[in-house]
Amino acid sequence: MTSAFPTRKQEQWRYADLDALQPVWEQLGEPERIAVLPGQKLEQVWLPSADAVQVRRVNVSLGAGASFRLFALNIAEQYGRIDLQVDLADGAEFNFFAANIGTGLSTNEIVSNVRHLEPNGRSHQVVRSVLNGKATGSYLGKIEVAHGAQKTDAEQSVKAMLLDRGATANAKPELEIFADDVKCNHGATVGELDPNQLFYLGSRGLPPAEARALLLEGFIAGLWQSASEPGAIADAAREALRRVV
Amino acid sequence: MLEITNLHATVAGKPILNGVSLSVPAGEVHAIMGPNGSGKSTLAYVLAGRPGYEVTEGSVTFTPTRHPRESGGPASLATAEEKRDSRLRGNDGEGLDLLAMEPFERAAAGLFLGFQYPVEIPGVSYLQFLRESLNSQRRARGEPDLSGAEFIKLARAQASLLGMDTEMLKRPVNVGFSGGEKKRAEMVQMGIMDPKFAILDETDSGLDIDALKAVGAGINSIMRKPGKGVLLITHYQRLLDYVRPDKVHVLQAGKIERSGGPELALELEREGYAEAAA
Numbered sequence: 001m002t003s004a005f006p007t008r009k010q011e012q013w014r015y016a017d018l019d020a021l022q023p024v025w026e027q028l029g030e031p032e033r034i035a036v037l038p039g040q041k042l043e044q045v046w047l048p049s050a051d052a053v054q055v056r057r058v059n060v061s062l063g064a065g066a067s068f069r070l071f072a073l074n075i076a077e078q079y080g081r082i083d084l085q086v087d088l089a090d091g092a093e094f095n096f097f098a099a100n101i102g103t104g105l106s107t108n109e110i111v112s113n114v115r116h117l118e119p120n121g122r123s124h125q126v127v128r129s130v131l132n133g134k135a136t137g138s139y140l141g142k143i144e145v146a147h148g149a150q151k152t153d154a155e156q157s158v159k160a161m162l163l164d165r166g167a168t169a170n171a172k173p174e175l176e177i178f179a180d181d182v183k184c185n186h187g188a189t190v191g192e193l194d195p196n197q198l199f200y201l202g203s204r205g206l207p208p209a210e211a212r213a214l215l216l217e218g219f220i221a222g223l224w225q226s227a228s229e230p231g232a233i234a235d236a237a238r239e240a241l242r243r244v245v
Numbered sequence: 246m247l248e249i250t251n252l253h254a255t256v257a258g259k260p261i262l263n264g265v266s267l268s269v270p271a272g273e274v275h276a277i278m279g280p281n282g283s284g285k286s287t288l289a290y291v292l293a294g295r296p297g298y299e300v301t302e303g304s305v306t307f308t309p310t311r312h313p314r315e316s317g318g319p320a321s322l323a324t325a326e327e328k329r330d331s332r333l334r335g336n337d338g339e340g341l342d343l344l345a346m347e348p349f350e351r352a353a354a355g356l357f358l359g360f361q362y363p364v365e366i367p368g369v370s371y372l373q374f375l376r377e378s379l380n381s382q383r384r385a386r387g388e389p390d391l392s393g394a395e396f397i398k399l400a401r402a403q404a405s406l407l408g409m410d411t412e413m414l415k416r417p418v419n420v421g422f423s424g425g426e427k428k429r430a431e432m433v434q435m436g437i438m439d440p441k442f443a444i445l446d447e448t449d450s451g452l453d454i455d456a457l458k459a460v461g462a463g464i465n466s467i468m469r470k471p472g473k474g475v476l477l478i479t480h481y482q483r484l485l486d487y488v489r490p491d492k493v494h495v496l497q498a499g500k501i502e503r504s505g506g507p508e509l510a511l512e513l514e515r516e517g518y519a520e521a522a523a
């Protein structure tokens with residue numbers, strides 16, 4: 001059965017394009033489920049489709065000592081949403097690397113709720129957004145550290161690059177910690193392309209659009225490095241960047 | 246080859262260059278010396294087309310030497326655009342209005358700026374940056390792209406000329422490079438681009454004596470050729486021991502105050518700018 005249609009009053013739907021969501025909501029039904037058994041390792045690469053609206057809701061549960069490494073590219077033409085809830089048992093590890101690349105009037109967002117339920121878990125999330133036109137790109141990342149989940153190590157790094165005045169980036173890391181011996185870091189920046197770098201590239205012969213594309217490639221370069229097969233997602237990201245410069 | 250006439254420029258509304266006139270013929274190296282704040286770097290940036298540097302008066306004409314292998318076709322039949330493309334290829338004896346061109350067009354026409362403070366570009370490897378830059382220049386001149394293998398061969402040869410480990414070129418552009426390494430890398434870039442005219446802005450600053458020798462030898466082997474020219478901007482005489490200038494100009498308060506032969510640099514070193522200009 002399908003859950004109730006969200007409203008913008010709900011924090012995790014605050015920046016969503018609900019009009020775009022409406023027609024596909026019925027198909028979403030209950031979130032998908034991914035379970036990684038204790039001690040197992042899983043790696044996934046989520047490539048975008050050609051659909052104008054792409055919404056993915058997934059609940060992940062990681063058993064003790066399990067590891068999940070996820071790479072995702074969110075570049076829907078109208079509305080893209082990657083909505084994750086990740087539960088970590090003792091010593092589990094979650095690594096997430098994702099990019100929102102948006103142009104025109106699109107809204108692309110990544111919403112994660114990482115719950116460290118037991119001690120010794122580690123989560124590491126890196127999200128980069130590149131936006132032009134009147135596009136919106138958001139990251140809402142909530143980290144919960146349960147009572148007793150000592151030695152949790154949770155890290156979030158969020159950076160956005162705005163190429164036009166009309167583009168919007170939202171970054172909202174949120175921590176809810178009920179244990180006293182944990183390490184939780186988060187950093188968020190929003191910036192634009194550096195004119196010194198653009199001039200340097202231009203002085204070497206790169207026309208402006210190519211210079212911008214190269215800098216943006218550099219901006220998201222680190223995301224796919226640790227993937228065992230980064231080719232497809234790196235190519236798709238590069239192609240998406242060429243569309244926004 | 247480079248003809249600067251009565252050049253005035255402002256930065257953020259403040260006049261920095263107040264009528265610079267200077268002519269560098271092909272085959273010559275000219276040094277520009279001058280105290281801090283005299284406008285040396287501004288001159289370099291104006292010539293390379295840096296945004297924010299506004300030219301209020303004067304002109305700069307750049308006349309690249311003919312490319313030996315391709316001489317021009319029937320020029321009278323060419324459209325304006327073809328003419329300009331042809332000039333970018335260096336086929337035409339006509340001068341280019343440098344100030345009307347974008348930075349990347351100046352590079353394709355054969356101009357190179359060696360930066361005083363080379364810029365760091367995280368996430369982009371030196372090899373990728375240089376290969377894309379060189380191929381952009383080649384396309385603008387109507388030349389075919391270099392293949393990956395051809396490019397690597399060229400990069401390796403130029404790096405070894407400057408005593409730089411090719412492994413460093415796999416790293417992100419200038420990130421984590423020492424001051425001296427950045428300057429050497431600028432000269433490796435110059436070797437790869439093989440420009441017709443180089444403006445070197447304090448390429449000697451931050452170099453130890455071995456690096457200074459290597460950079461001096463690099464400048465000589467890349468740029469000391471008929472048909473090429475160099476404008477060497479420096480505070481000190483010491484680089485001029487390795488790269489002997491044909492002329493030395495003293496820039497003060499945005500104007501060339503004095504010009505002379507290599508002996509002028511020695512006089513400046515001995516007596517200081519205030520004394521020498523008096």
